[in-house]
Amino acid sequence: MRAVILAAGQGLRLQQPKQEQIPKCLLQFDGKTLLERHLILLKSVGVYDVTLALGFRHELIEAEIKRLNWQPSPETFVNSSFDLGSVLTVHTVTDAVTRGGDVLLMDADVLCDIDILSALVANNQSINRLLIDYNFEEGEEPVKLCIRDGIPVELRKKLSVDLKYDTVGESVGFFRFDESAAQRFATIVREYIDSNRAHMPHEEAVRDLLQEYNHIFEVRDITGAPWMEIDFPKDIIRAKNEILPQLKPLLGVV
Template sequence: MRAIILAAGLGLRLQQPPGEQFPKCLLRFDGVSLLERHLQMLEAVGVDEVVLALGFQPEQVEAELTRAGRKVPEIKLNPRFDLGSVLTVHTVADALTRGGDVLLMDADVLYDERMLAALVAGEHANRLLIDRDFEAGDEPVKLCLKQGVPIELRKQLAVGLDYDMIGESVGFFRFTEAAARRFAEIVAGYVDSGRANLPHEEAVRDLLLERSHAFDTADVTGLPWIEIDFPNDVARATKEVLPQLQRPALQEALKR
């Protein structure tokens, strides 16, 4: 199994002072960067092949990996990181299509390791994570199910959409080899048609709605996590999420 970590963006909504901006994956919580947490937890569940999709200040990310004593994993650069994440995913098309199950993960998430365990459980699955306890509004990417089947994945839902479960998508996806290849084709179509500025969730949505590959969902409601986009998310991550994370022993290992 291979993990692709999307960490190319500038993170403008964090409102970092000009000249002091750095990739969000290098945000530290209890002295440990988000990137290092990702790598440690992926190792813990047996995922040892990692591809980093970088764009903004990749040298800072490489320096952090060196500082942490880590071998620098495979890196793919998106020089137009100012565009949408569809283009970033397109830069890692080779990693999507070289075989085996693939995890596609946003880098700016602080999360409990049980969420990752739910994502990788079993063999050869297409899987999404859903959290039914979420704040209403336009920011969360909503995942809607009808009789267990994903029928929508968007921030804004059509009026009258018929579903029997709704939650927030965590932003981690698992694809089988065949589904990953089809996803890469859809992403390429976005780029070729001038839609590279869109979020990659739109391409995931297309894959879901064409029903060519069955997806299951893992319900992670109640587990602590947060996607970090705004300054108040950093505060919430520190005060609310970090103290709830499972396995203090792992957290101590992360700090060493």
């Protein structure tokens, strides 16, 4: 199993002063960047093969990797057109997505507990898996995951009024694909690029994969486990004050 971490975005909604702008994965919480936390958590759950999709100020992330002297060193790819959209960023790392075996596709801007990663990687058999949090704030920002008869039927921020579902929660920005689903996902992403939809968020391609219903997806409930996506200045404050104190210590990994 390997992880592909998407860390190309500029994070404009954080409203950082232009001269101080850094990639969101370099935000620090209790002395560790989000990137370092991801690497520690992944190694803690047995995932050592990591690929980073970089873009905005990629040299800062590369410097952080060098500072950490992380082993094995993550493989890096750079999307020079990072401002176009995350579909293009995923396409940049197609080789890592389609290399074989299960792959984890992860957003880099999430502060989370090890229980989140444990839920994602649990089970040695190949599997497709989504994570859902039923305790979420309604609104336009959360990516909503809708379930009907145990099957995921929608993955979007804005839901159709005609959509029928049994339950709805917020999708954590982490996905697990088996080899077959990863190959198909990469093909869908390529189709987005070829049809001038490179500006779209990669969740749209995941949604298309789900709605083909050719691959069975398990949905794991992580409600109650602390996590937060960092998008706005207020998110940094809440992450430090509310989420960070709930996280289990980062132990046993060097």
